[in-house]
Amino acid sequence: MLVTGGLGFIGSNLARRLADAGADVLVLDALQPNGGANRVNLRDFESKLRFREADLRRAEEYEELLPGHEVVFNLAGQVSHIDSMTDPVSDLGANVHAQIVLLEACRRHLAQAKVVFASTRQIYGRPVRFPVDETHPLRPVDVNGINKMAAEEYHSLYHRVYGMRTVSLRLTNTFGPRMRIKDARNTFLGLWIRRAVEDGVFEVWGGRQKRDLTYVEDAVDAFLAAGALEPATGRVFNIGGIPPVTLAELAQQLVEVSGRGRYETKEFPPEFRRIDIGDYFADDRLFRSLTGWAPRFSLREGLKQTVAFYQEYLTDYV
Numbered sequence: 001m002l003v004t005g006g007l008g009f010i011g012s013n014l015a016r017r018l019a020d021a022g023a024d025v026l027v028l029d030a031l032q033p034n035g036g037a038n039r040v041n042l043r044d045f046e047s048k049l050r051f052r053e054a055d056l057r058r059a060e061e062y063e064e065l066l067p068g069h070e071v072v073f074n075l076a077g078q079v080s081h082i083d084s085m086t087d088p089v090s091d092l093g094a095n096v097h098a099q100i101v102l103l104e105a106c107r108r109h110l111a112q113a114k115v116v117f118a119s120t121r122q123i124y125g126r127p128v129r130f131p132v133d134e135t136h137p138l139r140p141v142d143v144n145g146i147n148k149m150a151a152e153e154y155h156s157l158y159h160r161v162y163g164m165r166t167v168s169l170r171l172t173n174t175f176g177p178r179m180r181i182k183d184a185r186n187t188f189l190g191l192w193i194r195r196a197v198e199d200g201v202f203e204v205w206g207g208r209q210k211r212d213l214t215y216v217e218d219a220v221d222a223f224l225a226a227g228a229l230e231p232a233t234g235r236v237f238n239i240g241g242i243p244p245v246t247l248a249e250l251a252q253q254l255v256e257v258s259g260r261g262r263y264e265t266k267e268f269p270p271e272f273r274r275i276d277i278g279d280y281f282a283d284d285r286l287f288r289s290l291t292g293w294a295p296r297f298s299l300r301e302g303l304k305q306t307v308a309f310y311q312e313y314l315t316d317y318v
């Protein structure tokens with residue numbers, strides 16, 4: 001099994017789960033400084049899996065390691081929406097250039113493998129109807145959404161043209177242990193969690209926006225279910241999870257669960273408002289009905305596990 005982006009948040013949780021289950025796991029990651037890459041994410045797993053520092057944009061750094069893998073869990077990417085606006089070319093590199101080079105390398109060396117791509121709800125833009133199902137129009141509001149949309153399309157195209165067995169999961173806000181919390185690059189919630197654990201103050205912009213969230217263990221379950229899905233035919237699926245809450249309710253629960261921190265409600269800064277999608281919650285019944293996947297963690301339980309993790313390991317992440 002190959003996990004790209006496996007030193008990052010979701011990828012490392014997935015790689016650990018696979019290794020614990022006895023799978024032969026190879027992690028590829030370029031340790032990009034502005035993302036969630038963190039060597040401690042694979043602490044204690046050094047002997048249970050293999051790691052190669054490699055940039056997906058340079059096939060020569062990893063292609064000889066591809067043959068033999070049955071599933072490629074493709075989670076390498078650039079996540080920050082605001083960074084995609086201030087540095088659109090870097091976002092293009094991670095979310096488009098790297099993806100097409102990886103797909104080409106897989107086509108040459110691993111044409112039979114299943115490729116599960118981490119796409120995003122960001123590609124829908126501001127939803128026009130709820131809950132958002134997979135037929136909803138795609139109208140991204142930022143560079144990141146456009147680049148992720150292109151990468152998802154490449155995965156589907158490589159199925160249609162070359163018969164590669166690709167599947168894309170459109171993830172919503174995912175949270176849990178091993179996410180970047182030093183700033184808001186890995187979603188606003190990362191920074192909120194840091195502030196709560198430090199008994200500080202965090203800002204809620206707006207507060208009435210409704211969002212669904214996925215606890216990372218449930219996201220990992222979804223990747224495993226997608227990896228086992230037959231036939232994998234270039235399809236795309238929404239992954240939601242916890243029923244929608246407003247951001248104010250989310251902030252309140254975080255403060256309650258951690259027993260620390262407090263929040264202030266603020267107006268949206270204009271540079272963020274321009275790329276905000278407002279409400280979002282997914283209709284993920286298609287994926288549930290095909291795979292039997294269902295989230296196991298409530299919001300409260302997910303927050304409890306997350307806060308407990310950062311109470312123990314805060315210094316590794318700030």
Ligand SMILES: NC(=O)c1ccc[n+]([C@@H]2O[C@H](COP(=O)([O-])OP(=O)(O)OC[C@H]3O[C@@H](n4cnc5c(N)ncnc54)[C@H](O)[C@@H]3O)[C@@H](O)[C@H]2O)c1
Pocket residue numbers: 004005006007008009010011028029030031032033034035036037038054055056057074075076077078079093094098118119120121148170171172173174175179180186187
């Ligand atoms: N976290 C979320 O809420 C969320 C929501 C929707 C979609 N996603 C998608 O899920 C995937 C994983 O997200 P995450 O939150 O774990 O992010 P993350 O930043 O924690 O991890 C991404 C990893 O990809 C690596 N990477 C980036 N460019 C690379 C390249 N060129 N070559 C090799 N490695 C590279 C980074 O070093 C990092 O370790 C991303 O593709 C993201 O778009 C995440």
